[in-house]
Amino acid sequence: MKDRNQEQSMVAPAGTSRRAALRSGLALIGGSLANAKFAAFAQPAKTADRQDSLTIAMPGNPETLDPHQFRSVLTASVLGCCLETLLGRDPDTMEIRPLLATSYRNIDTHTWEFKLRKGVKFHDGTDFNADVVKFSIERIINSPLNTLGKTVWPPSFGQRVEIIDPYTVHIVTDTPDPLVPNRLAAESLNMASPKALANYKDKFVGDSIIGTGPYKFVEYDVGRHVIFEANPDYWGDKPATRKLIWEIIPDPATRVAALQRGTIDVVTNLPFPMLDSIEQSPNLQLYSRLGSSIHAILLNTLQTPALKDKRVRQALNYAVDRKAILKNLYRDHGQLLNTPVAKQVEYSIDPAPYTYQPDKARALLAEAGFKDKLELTLWQSTGRYELGVEAVQAIAGYFEDVGVTTNLQLLEWGEFNAKAGRSQLKDGLYYAFVNGIWDPDYVLQRFLPTYPTFRYYHASGDLKDNLEKYSQTFPKDERAKLAAVCQQELHDEAVWVFLYQLDENFGLKKKVKGFKMRPDHLIIARDAYIEV
Amino acid sequence: MIGFVGRRLFQGLVTVLGVAVFVFVLLHLSGDPALVMSSPDATPAQIEQLRTSMGLDQPLYLQLAIYLKSIFLGDLHQSLRFNRPVVDLIAERLPNTIELTVAAMVLAVVVAIPAGVIAAIRRNSLFDRIMVAGAMAGQAIPIFWLGLVLILIFGVKLKILPVYGQGGLDHLILPAITLATIVIGRLTRMVRSSMLEVLNQDFVRTARAKGLSETRVLVLHGLRNASMPIITLLGLQLAQLLGGAVVTESVFAWPGVGSLVVEAVFNRDFPVVQGVTLVVSTIFVVVNMLVDISYVALDPRVRLES
Numbered sequence: 054m055k056d057r058n059q060e061q062s063m064v065a066p067a068g069t070s071r072r073a074a075l076r077s078g079l080a081l082i083g084g085s086l087a088n089a090k091f092a093a094f095a096q097p098a099k100t101a102d103r104q105d106s107l108t109i110a111m112p113g114n115p116e117t118l119d120p121h122q123f124r125s126v127l128t129a130s131v132l133g134c135c136l137e138t139l140l141g142r143d144p145d146t147m148e149i150r151p152l153l154a155t156s157y158r159n160i161d162t163h164t165w166e167f168k169l170r171k172g173v174k175f176h177d178g179t180d181f182n183a184d185v186v187k188f189s190i191e192r193i194i195n196s197p198l199n200t201l202g203k204t205v206w207p208p209s210f211g212q213r214v215e216i217i218d219p220y221t222v223h224i225v226t227d228t229p230d231p232l233v234p235n236r237l238a239a240e241s242l243n244m245a246s247p248k249a250l251a252n253y254k255d256k257f258v259g260d261s262i263i264g265t266g267p268y269k270f271v272e273y274d275v276g277r278h279v280i281f282e283a284n285p286d287y288w289g290d291k292p293a294t295r296k297l298i299w300e301i302i303p304d305p306a307t308r309v310a311a312l313q314r315g316t317i318d319v320v321t322n323l324p325f326p327m328l329d330s331i332e333q334s335p336n337l338q339l340y341s342r343l344g345s346s347i348h349a350i351l352l353n354t355l356q357t358p359a360l361k362d363k364r365v366r367q368a369l370n371y372a373v374d375r376k377a378i379l380k381n382l383y384r385d386h387g388q389l390l391n392t393p394v395a396k397q398v399e400y401s402i403d404p405a406p407y408t409y410q411p412d413k414a415r416a417l418l419a420e421a422g423f424k425d426k427l428e429l430t431l432w433q434s435t436g437r438y439e440l441g442v443e444a445v446q447a448i449a450g451y452f453e454d455v456g457v458t459t460n461l462q463l464l465e466w467g468e469f470n471a472k473a474g475r476s477q478l479k480d481g482l483y484y485a486f487v488n489g490i491w492d493p494d495y496v497l498q499r500f501l502p503t504y505p506t507f508r509y510y511h512a513s514g515d516l517k518d519n520l521e522k523y524s525q526t527f528p529k530d531e532r533a534k535l536a537a538v539c540q541q542e543l544h545d546e547a548v549w550v551f552l553y554q555l556d557e558n559f560g561l562k563k564k565v566k567g568f569k570m571r572p573d574h575l576i577i578a579r580d581a582y583i584e585v
Numbered sequence: 586m587i588g589f590v591g592r593r594l595f596q597g598l599v600t601v602l603g604v605a606v607f608v609f610v611l612l613h614l615s616g617d618p619a620l621v622m623s624s625p626d627a628t629p630a631q632i633e634q635l636r637t638s639m640g641l642d643q644p645l646y647l648q649l650a651i652y653l654k655s656i657f658l659g660d661l662h663q664s665l666r667f668n669r670p671v672v673d674l675i676a677e678r679l680p681n682t683i684e685l686t687v688a689a690m691v692l693a694v695v696v697a698i699p700a701g702v703i704a705a706i707r708r709n710s711l712f713d714r715i716m717v718a719g720a721m722a723g724q725a726i727p728i729f730w731l732g733l734v735l736i737l738i739f740g741v742k743l744k745i746l747p748v749y750g751q752g753g754l755d756h757l758i759l760p761a762i763t764l765a766t767i768v769i770g771r772l773t774r775m776v777r778s779s780m781l782e783v784l785n786q787d788f789v790r791t792a793r794a795k796g797l798s799e800t801r802v803l804v805l806h807g808l809r810n811a812s813m814p815i816i817t818l819l820g821l822q823l824a825q826l827l828g829g830a831v832v833t834e835s836v837f838a839w840p841g842v843g844s845l846v847v848e849a850v851f852n853r854d855f856p857v858v859q860g861v862t863l864v865v866s867t868i869f870v871v872v873n874m875l876v877d878i879s880y881v882a883l884d885p886r887v888r889l890e891s
Contacts, residue, residue, distance in 0.1 A: 277751070303838060
């Protein structure tokens, strides 16, 4: 909290009325929302022309049934059938939409007001109201539990909930936070029933899910399935299918076989080598959508002397033929990444890419004094990224081609992730971030010297100032400008070897309609149905 | 006999406890589950908080003492991932593994013993050569490949058997065949070689000279005397499969202890790994003890020695 306050004082524009600037920005935010007509996400369900149930096959058990403990987007997708947040997002545009909050406005830099939806009940009969919001946020942020919400909304913001009336709350933060709505639209900030969690304030739930969502939890049989049924008392539009079954089938070939046989309707985590088997089948369809996971080689510029030199980092970017990797490994199911922010995220820019120019890479290395002298270790995890080991082998080959001796090291994901977060891997590591709050800030923060984890590059000078300013700026137009400047500079600085964003692939029966994956990889199952 | 069983029980208990201590120490040396369960963005304070909540901040010997004490009380702790008692998770999965194992073993015995006996009787015949080659192939075929081929043929093309999961008898057929194939290979070869050894013995010649029927000679004198190594192999296979047929369970999405423990290892879910290891090692010890007791029942010489 102390650090953030210091940052705030550093970025306050000298001699200007910050409050005035903020007010104009807030007016923009508030105005656009106040005028918005908040339509629900789905069309009303018709049951006569559709099948009663839908079965989705996924590779593993959900990590948990606790509304706040999960890490993976697949678990968030499963739990998302039952649980809801204050704000939601449009599955196509990712615009923030009301969900359990009907509207919100920014009162001042420290205070946001949320009006809550009336007449909403949890599946256990508990009323949704301001007490629930306070209970949920306190459980996520202030309890000793290891929640994902603490990553999405660090407790250092000093956030708390003040109940104004049963259906109005103020979210107050010690540190100004322009991203409160973004954070409250994240699945990790699910609203949970205080009655259901009365005995679970300080420990995680294991056997049921109680939410306000369109589906009610029916059964979780570990290793077999999770079953949901439509909630007849749902406050919004009814889901498209009455019964939703998430089957657990670890082997991808078996998942595809089950789809071909017809016992499964949707297959998640479809491996790239299996795309053909779906495309060639007359009864199946391939659903591909660009994911927002940004794949890159993070360069340890703090511990590897050679990587402190921008020319070396740029050379490594010019050395890799990313298009060839995308085409040959991923069947062209992806797009090149050119900044640390995914293309779909608000305020992202797309600067001119580092194209494959091995001669230029060699020249830059020679200019920096590393012609045929540089030796790097490249780390990759196993069991995490599809074809990730093959990709990093190809990248190492490209590095070798420009005279950089490259040693590959593989680590099991758990160990890799822990070491990566604690900044212990050098000289480079393959990593992919998914934007948890759908704002550049989620990634840009990581380049600040004050950021506690993933310390591989420290911004300085104007870049540092702009990054700090961006975190504290409210007006949208100013945020857009600052985000563009920061991204361009991080691109020019070649802070990472920028790689790509990949498509997420699903196999569907031809008759499945309404299935969607949001750009942040969340599966929207509530609108999916099988046409009869 | 009672003394023999008592001694074996005591040895078994020591073995199981040894395994429990060994696995506990190895797991705790393998890494910190708090780190795996934390986000890479988690601060050191958050990780420490998690470590404390899981009791991992205590000295290792204290954690071990608490664990051993709870074992004797029948408590295998809570799964870190599922937030449920490990005993419940194992109790849900073990019957599935037993079902699959028993089916595979019955299939293996029904196929391999007659095949091995006939191959031994008709040594060097075409049948014998086919059996030997088949047994070798059964052992050599990668089990995941066989499982997927069976799924594609019987599940997808012919649509006569389910593709995955556990349910009625029809769900059991493909995984049982897949799992039995490797056992059939080993068992056929063992039966054949044991029978060959026995059939050349004097007592078999004597039995034939007494005018006994060939069936009696083969079953009562041949197979019974050849049964010791066969039972040993069967016991080992049974115990091994009860520990979880990891690949088969994964290919057929069969919810057994094998897939449970693999997932637990990846997630550093220590209590589950420890609990499953303890149960599996107990099964191993019990099965081996039963095999030893069966020696006593089958062979009077062992009875005298014991």
